Amino acid sequence: MxxxxxxxxxxxxxxxxxxxxxxxxxxxxxxxxxxxxxxxxxxxxxxxxxxxxxxxxxxxxxxxxxxxxxxxxxxxxxxxxxxxxxxxxxxxxxxxxxxxxxxxxxxxxxxxxxxxxxGATLVSVGHYGLAQASLGQFLAGRDPRAAYPTLADWLDRRSHPGVLTAPSSWKAVLWPVWADNRIAWQMPPRRDLLVEPLRPQHGFDELSSFRAQVAPAADLPLHAAPGDDRTFYARVLKLDMLGLLAIGAGAVERARDLAVDYATLRRQGGKAIAGHAAVQQMLGDIELAVRQANAVIAGLSRPIEDLSMQEVAAARATTHTLLCHAANQSIQAHGGLGYMRDVGAEKIVRDQNMLKLQAGGILEIPLLLAGLREEQV
The missing domain is CATH 1.10.540 (Butyryl-Coa Dehydrogenase, subunit A; domain 1)
Incomplete structure (x- = not known):
């Protein structure tokens, strides 16, 4: 429908x-x-x-x-x-x-x-980052064999554990795996995984994090991607990145509301601190990030097949950097009070930092783009 x-x-x-x-x-x-x-x-x-x-x-x-x-x-x-x-x-x-x-x-x-x-959650990448430029080279189809050794290690779910963050009651995880020089998909139930609960993470206080890998004796079916495996994997990664970007944009809208409400009520020197230039600069930075993020989301609200991997990844890297800065500015607008957990601004900072680390994180996106270069995926 x-x-x-x-x-x-x-x-x-x-x-x-x-x-x-x-x-x-x-x-x-x-x-x-x-x-x-x-x-x-x-x-x-x-x-x-x-x-x-x-x-x-x-x-x-x-x-x-x-x-x-x-x-x-x-x-x-x-x-x-x-x-x-x-x-x-x-x-x-x-x-x-x-x-x-x-x-x-x-x-x-x-x-x-x-x-x-x-009951089920998704992990969109391998056991570390975005496989550097190798993933981009593979997705672009330029001499993909050169990327095979890196990708085979990157998506080896038996040798390497991966980290997933989900409600503590999760029952299964869906993730990409390397099989016969292609990216296939596997959905192991929790009972067939070696699962190690991790200490509470930096953000996402409502969820739990785990290190998980396939148990040695587990016999799990593989599911082939429909059509070209590279195109389908790029589709999933794009959807994941878009979702993370949208969540981050919403969180910063909340950070803006908290900062504006506080700056309007808090008085110093006989006037509300919203009238002070330094606070106005902070509020302006937050508003800039909100408007930039919403404009990016509007521009990316197109059929997924019309969006290239480069367009989505670049938008995520640049926009999420702005969102993290804006969340930090919300804390600063509150002064020392902003670091108190009952205010809410510091939780948004921590959640933003968690978002920017998902789907390989934003720091490795330049390497992914270098591998992709001008190819459209």
């Missing part, structure tokens, strides 16, 4: 209300992360509203159910922006779960997802 562009605003208006009244309310004490029970309850409400896909459900407008129309992409990214404004960790969990369902459907593995929405 395709979403008409004229319906997107009306649908996102409903999402905004839900995000504000339910997710925002549940997250109003930033020093107290929402519990897994609340996360499950909110997920159930999102399913009832048709925002998240479920196995066996009727086709609708849920997250990442459709990525081939401009209206659908505008809805997907708008949904994640609104949910990210309410709670970035929750938005990340929903994004990765819905994307896992999208990919599983494409590769014929949907029956392995399980019944619960949060």
């Amino acid at each position: 395709t979403i008409d562009a004229s319906d997107v605003d009306a649908l996102l208006c409903e999402v905004e209300i839900f995000a504000r009244e339910r997710i925002g309310y549940a997250s109003e004490r930033p020093e107290l992360p929402i519990s897994e029970e609340m996360l499950v309850a909110l997920t159930g409400e999102a399913v009832e509203l048709g925002l998240l896909p479920v196995n066996g459900g009727e086709p609708g407008f849920s997250l990442w159910e459709d990525a081939d129309g401009a209206g659908a992409m505008a809805f997907n990214m708008g949904l994640l922006r609104h949910i990210g404004r309410g709670n970035a960790g929750l938005a990340f969990a929903w994004h990765r779960s819905a994307l896992a369902r999208h990919v599983a459907g494409c590769v014929g593995a949907r029956e392995r997802l399980g019944e619960t929405v949060l």
Whole structure:
């Protein structure tokens, strides 16, 4: 089912209300992360509203159910922006779960997802970074054999553990693997993995992180990508990067609101600090990042096949750098109070830092772009 562009605003208006009244309310004490029970309850409400896909459900407008129309992409990214404004960790969990369902459907593995929405999550890259320039060379198709040794190591799930971040009750992970000089897909259940819980991470207080690798004795099926494996992998990586960008944009909108509200109320020298030039500079930096991010998201709200890997990766690297700076400026606008957990600004900084590290992180994107060069993938 395709979403008409004229319906997107009306649908996102409903999402905004839900995000504000339910997710925002549940997250109003930033020093107290929402519990897994609340996360499950909110997920159930999102399913009832048709925002998240479920196995066996009727086709609708849920997250990442459709990525081939401009209206659908505008809805997907708008949904994640609104949910990210309410709670970035929750938005990340929903994004990765819905994307896992999208990919599983494409590769014929949907029956392995399980019944619960949060039961499966997705890891879009190998055990480190973005495989430097080798991944770009492989995706571009220029002498791809030169990249085979690096990619074979990068996507070796038995020899190398990978880190995943998800609700603690996750049951399966969907990830790319290297098989016969191609990128295939594998969905191991948790029981077939060696799983090591990690200490609490820098951000995403609502979620947990784990180091996981395939157990030596596990016999797991592989699922071939539809069509060209390089094109399909690029599709998944682009969708993941777009989702992370939209969540980060929403989180910074919340950081802006916190900074503006505080600067309007806090007085110093006989006037609100919003009237001081130094604070105005900070607020202006935040507003610049918000507007830049929203403009980028609007420009990228096109059918996924119309977006090149270079366009998406470059937009993510440059825009997320702005978002991290804006989140830090929100702390500075609060002065020393901004570092207190009950204010909320420092949590947004930590969540932004977690977002920028996902899907290989933003620091290796220049190497990916160097490998891709002028090829369109």
